[in-house]
Each structure stands twice: as C-alpha cells, then as structure tokens.
Amino acid sequence: MKKTDERIEKRSNALAAKLLFVMLALQVIVLIVKVCLGGAAYCLLDVVALAVGLGVAAVLMTVKGVWRAGDEILREIRTACLAKAFGYMLQTLVFGEFLLVMLDQEHIAWYAPSIIVWSIPALAYTVLAVKRGLFQWGGKKAETTGKAKLARSTALGALFFGIVMGGPECIKDGAFDPMGIVKIIGMGAMWGILFYMMFTAMLKLGERRADKEVQEAEHEE
C-alpha cells in the first residue's frame, strides 16, 4: 500500500477544496457567457463538468454525513470530499476538452474557454503547493526513487505528446514520410526535457520552502 504524508495530504486537500469553488465560479461564468453568445449547443462539457464537481462533492459529503462539519475531524473529512471533487472536475475538463478539440475541430472556438476554467485553478494549485512546500521529494531516498519514476512517466508523456503533435506528419500525400518520425522524436524530446526540468525545479523549490518552514518553527519559542 502506498504511504502518504498525512500533513501534506491535509494541506493539499485544504488548498484543492478552496480552488474547487474558484473552478465552479469560473465554470458558471463561462457557461453564462457561452449561452449569452448563442453557443448553448456547445455547452455539453461545461454542464458535465459542473455536474461532476457539484455531484461528487454532494454525494461524498452525504455518504460521509459531513454537510454540517461541527468539529475538526468532520471539517477535515469535508475538505477531503471537496478536494476529491476538485480532482474529478479538473480531469473531466482536461480530458473532455482534449476529446472535443480532437473530434470537433470546426467549433474549436466554443471549446477554448474551458482552458480558462481548468488552467487558472490548476496553475494556482501548482504555485501555492510549491510556495507552501507541499510539492517535494521529502528525503534523499524518496528523491532517488522519485526521479527514476518521474523520468519513466515523462518519457511516456513525451512519447504521447510526440505522437499526437507529430503523428499526422508521418503521412504526406498518402505515403509514409520518415521525416515524421524525426518530428515525433524531436517534439517528444523537447516537451519531455522541458517538463522534467520544470518539474524537478518545482520540487526543489518546494523542498526549500518546506525546510524553511521547519527552520522557522524550530526557532520559534
């Protein structure tokens, strides 16, 4: 069973729970604007995302009986429910938008605003998690194993990115073009190196922030 750090989990949940409301608010605004501009026919993802965000939160909070969070523990459980809803809504928006853009490129302009809905909370989550030291390796051993795992995941992601972006280049005038393979490798490598460097830099910064917090706490009386 994968062990998780309860302190980081609690703080991450608190952050995600707050950002769920930001994401819901952005989604409602985007939905209203789209309807006002006559794009009601292209609001499927917006409605589904809202239903997932609100639905998951409502169902989990009902099942766990934490609508009225009276004490510390109930508040923590409620926060965890909201954080889970944040995760599901974010995934729905990211994958939903990716699918819609791939399947209906004609109406791409109607699907584009969804980027605002998920990217602002996702970016805010990343920045705040790094700033609060929640994004970290947590030790030398974890760093060594984590880096190897990250490298494997990045390679897979890079391959996927390369195929999606450079894949169509493999066929030119109905025939296979070997230059397409070069483009897949080039695009994948570019994305992979950039992603790996950014990710490790964020973890390093997060670790430094967490160490600073510990040092400050040690010096407090």
Add this chain to the structure above:
Amino acid sequence: MKNKRLKIARIEKDLSQEQLAEQLGVTRQTIGLIESGSYNPTLKLCVAICKALDKTLDELFWPEE
C-alpha cells in the same frame, strides 16, 4: 510546544529525521514540524512513531506536568 522527548528518543535510537520519516512513510519535514510542535500528528501517526522508537504514547506525547 516543542516535543523534545520525541527528538531525544529519536537520537537515542540513532535515527536521523530522514531515517525515521522513511520508516513511517512521511517526509523529513513532517518529523521536523512534529518535533518543533508546529504540527499535531493524528493518533495513527503518533502510534507509528511510538512503535518505531519503542516508546509508549505517554512517554512521547502526553503533556509534561
């Protein structure tokens, strides 16, 4: 309030914060924050710490008179 007893018990066991954290599956910083009294661990983590350091809950976490 700082938890000096936890720090002493850890040092007695010849464990660094990182080694104890690895045993418990938490980050080194979490152990640091518990020792400095800035984070209140759950009972589950308290018990895991006690087991790792061969101490009782009373010995490590009951407030000193």
